[in-house]
Amino acid sequence: xxxVSAAPELLASNKCFDGWLKRxxxxxxxxxxxxxxxxxxxxxxxTQPVPVLYWLSGLTCTDENFMQKxxxxxxxxxxGIAIVAPDTSPRxxxxxxxxxxxxxxxxxxxxxxxxxxPWSDNYRMYDYVVxxxxxxxxxxxxxxxxxxxxxxSMGGHGALICALKNPGRYASVSAxxxxxxPSNCPWGEKALSGxxxxxxxxxxxxxxxxxxxxxxxxxxxxxxQGEADNFLAEQLKPDALQAACSAAEHxxxxxxxxxxxxxxxxIASFIEDHLRxxxxxxxxx
Amino acid sequence: xxxVSAAPELLASNKCFDGWLKRxxxxxxxxxxxxxxxxxxxxxxxTQPVPVLYWLSGLTCTDENFMQKxxxxxxxxxxGIAIVAPDTSPRxxxxxxxxxxxxxxxxxxxxxxxxxxPWSDNYRMYDYVVxxxxxxxxxxxxxxxxxxxxxxSMGGHGALICALKNPGRYASVSAxxxxxxPSNCPWGEKALSGxxxxxxxxxxxxxxxxxxxxxxxxxxxxxxQGEADNFLAEQLKPDALQAACSAAEHxxxxxxxxxxxxxxxxIASFIEDHLRxxxxxxxxx
Numbered sequence: 001x002x003x004v005s006a007a008p009e010l011l012a013s014n015k016c017f018d019g020w021l022k023r024x025x026x027x028x029x030x031x032x033x034x035x036x037x038x039x040x041x042x043x044x045x046x047t048q049p050v051p052v053l054y055w056l057s058g059l060t061c062t063d064e065n066f067m068q069k070x071x072x073x074x075x076x077x078x079x080g081i082a083i084v085a086p087d088t089s090p091r092x093x094x095x096x097x098x099x100x101x102x103x104x105x106x107x108x109x110x111x112x113x114x115x116x117x118p119w120s121d122n123y124r125m126y127d128y129v130v131x132x133x134x135x136x137x138x139x140x141x142x143x144x145x146x147x148x149x150x151x152x153s154m155g156g157h158g159a160l161i162c163a164l165k166n167p168g169r170y171a172s173v174s175a176x177x178x179x180x181x182p183s184n185c186p187w188g189e190k191a192l193s194g195x196x197x198x199x200x201x202x203x204x205x206x207x208x209x210x211x212x213x214x215x216x217x218x219x220x221x222x223x224x225q226g227e228a229d230n231f232l233a234e235q236l237k238p239d240a241l242q243a244a245c246s247a248a249e250h251x252x253x254x255x256x257x258x259x260x261x262x263x264x265x266x267i268a269s270f271i272e273d274h275l276r277x278x279x280x281x282x283x284x285x
Numbered sequence: 286x287x288x289v290s291a292a293p294e295l296l297a298s299n300k301c302f303d304g305w306l307k308r309x310x311x312x313x314x315x316x317x318x319x320x321x322x323x324x325x326x327x328x329x330x331x332t333q334p335v336p337v338l339y340w341l342s343g344l345t346c347t348d349e350n351f352m353q354k355x356x357x358x359x360x361x362x363x364x365g366i367a368i369v370a371p372d373t374s375p376r377x378x379x380x381x382x383x384x385x386x387x388x389x390x391x392x393x394x395x396x397x398x399x400x401x402x403p404w405s406d407n408y409r410m411y412d413y414v415v416x417x418x419x420x421x422x423x424x425x426x427x428x429x430x431x432x433x434x435x436x437x438s439m440g441g442h443g444a445l446i447c448a449l450k451n452p453g454r455y456a457s458v459s460a461x462x463x464x465x466x467p468s469n470c471p472w473g474e475k476a477l478s479g480x481x482x483x484x485x486x487x488x489x490x491x492x493x494x495x496x497x498x499x500x501x502x503x504x505x506x507x508x509x510q511g512e513a514d515n516f517l518a519e520q521l522k523p524d525a526l527q528a529a530c531s532a533a534e535h536x537x538x539x540x541x542x543x544x545x546x547x548x549x550x551x552i553a554s555f556i557e558d559h560l561r562x563x564x565x566x567x568x569x570x
Contacts, residue, residue, distance in 0.1 A: 015513065016550040071356035071553065228300065265301040268356065 017077035030128035031090040038063040044080035051282035056151030056158040069264035090122040111158030114195035148278035160208040167217035172281035174222035180241035209244040220251040226260030302362035303328040315413035316375040323348040329365035336567035341436030341443035354549035375407040396443030399480035433563040445493040452502035457566035459507035465526035494529040505536040511545030
């Protein structure tokens with residue numbers, strides 16, 4: 001492999017369901033910063049390489065939320081799937097306004113490559129998540145190059161765009177309450193204008209609904225959405241996702257879950273279905 | 286029922302595994318303060334009363350840690366068991382030194398009834414957990430009077446003493462990494478001397494190892510302890526628990542778990558075994 005990366009530095013290690021949850025720090029060339037990620041290695045990884053599910057978290061989150069709250073390790077340990085959770089933005093920079101709001105800047109990288117100053121040097125979470133992190137994981141950990149991707153809210157948007165923009169790179173994709181149409185919601189418009197500028201044409205490369213219209217690969221989308229989610233109508237727009245999939249004949253299983261909200265209690269309730277969805281794609285020889 | 290209590294005030298509600306996780310606040314007569322607790326009601330509670338597992342958390346925790354991190358709701362929803370998690374101390378008071386350390390005062394009530402000033406008016410977590418909270422739960426929620434109790438670290442100590450001091454009150458008991466012999470460890474000596482005074486005779490009523498020696502009821506104890514737990518030798522003393530049980534012929538299943546630490550990742554890994562242990566006792570008609 002030509003892109004040899006330095007081994008990441010171990011920060012913490014917890015045994016969990018007979019596997020190991022580990023947090024690492026490394027210097028990212030994509031973001032130009034130190035980045036922290038978490039990896040859960042199931043017990044099977046002690047004797048053979050295992051496939052990897054990448055989990056992208058939502059606004060305000062770090063690598064820790066999913067690993068602490070989703071309860072995914074139990075079934076991942078049973079199925080033999082590693083889970084990698086990156087942070088949601090660069091850290092340690094102190095750009096003007098970076099820490100002023102929960103939905104832009106730190107904790108809110110939106111999984112794009114920023115083109116606008118002062119963000120474009122560091123806010124390159126798309127390159128980090130799609131290229132740099134998997135290359136590092138596949139070099140330094142006992143994993144295969146079979147990859148799946150999922151995420152929540154901003155991270156659901158991230159999972160969908162990463163899969164839609166990279167045919168063949170992911171065996172499967174799913175999302176919880178994704179920001180489906182960021183070009184047309186307040187969170188997305190704030191992020192895309194800030195990171196990419198005011199030309200809405202440039203936003204289309206980072207919007208699932210736009211990407212579905214021209215997807216080369218019809219990778220089936222599994223999406224869970226709580227019907228009692230406070231952000232449903234204004235920010236998440238599952239109707240737009242459904243319309244885009246219908247128009248493009250893109251396979252979508254959109255499950256509206258009555259009574260469920262935007263919290264990790266919602267994610268925990270349905271993570272098993274998502275893990276089994278990914279296992280069906282990842283564990284085929 | 287003669288002890289009618291005012292209905293607690295609902296603070297938050299999340300659907301979870303087809304049941305409901307709810308947080309409530311109420312005025313406690315035991316502590317003289319407002320107290321917050323969480324209750325998970327499994328889906329079965331919508332049609333019939335269900336038994337209750339009380340969970341006591343450790344130092345620094347609130348009602349939230351277990352519900353967010355242990356992953357217990359999945360199986361509790363399947364088995365039809367409610368879970369109640371109280372806070373770990375009174376809040377809202379501002380006693381001298383109350384907030385100075387993580388292992389005494391706020392967040393560290395130790396599940397005793399304090400006898401020493403200035404603690405004795407409020408730090409009555411034993412009465413709260415054993416008497417007041419179950420009475421309130423059984424009056425206002427669709428539950429039976431079948432109770433089990435479990436907890437972690439300081440809360441493991443709490444679970445053991447509550448069960449040992451109250452024959453017949455709990456159908457089953459278990460603990461994760463309990464402070465087994467608080468009279469003989471730094472955490473326990475600090476707490477018991479602070480809340481109860483310097484007379485070590487008075488401590489014996491709050492020490493599992495002492496209580497086992499004179500237990501009227503031989504309720505089997507299930508205890509999990511991680512072998513990589515940083516607090517094992519100095520604070521937790523599973524050997525003392527084992528010796529006390531051996532001497533008194535008290536049934537103890539002490540499981541030393543290689544590689545596991547003191548974290549909620551350890552609890553999550555084994556909570557299923559504990560829930561099944563409690564279900565065997567709670568779900569007998």
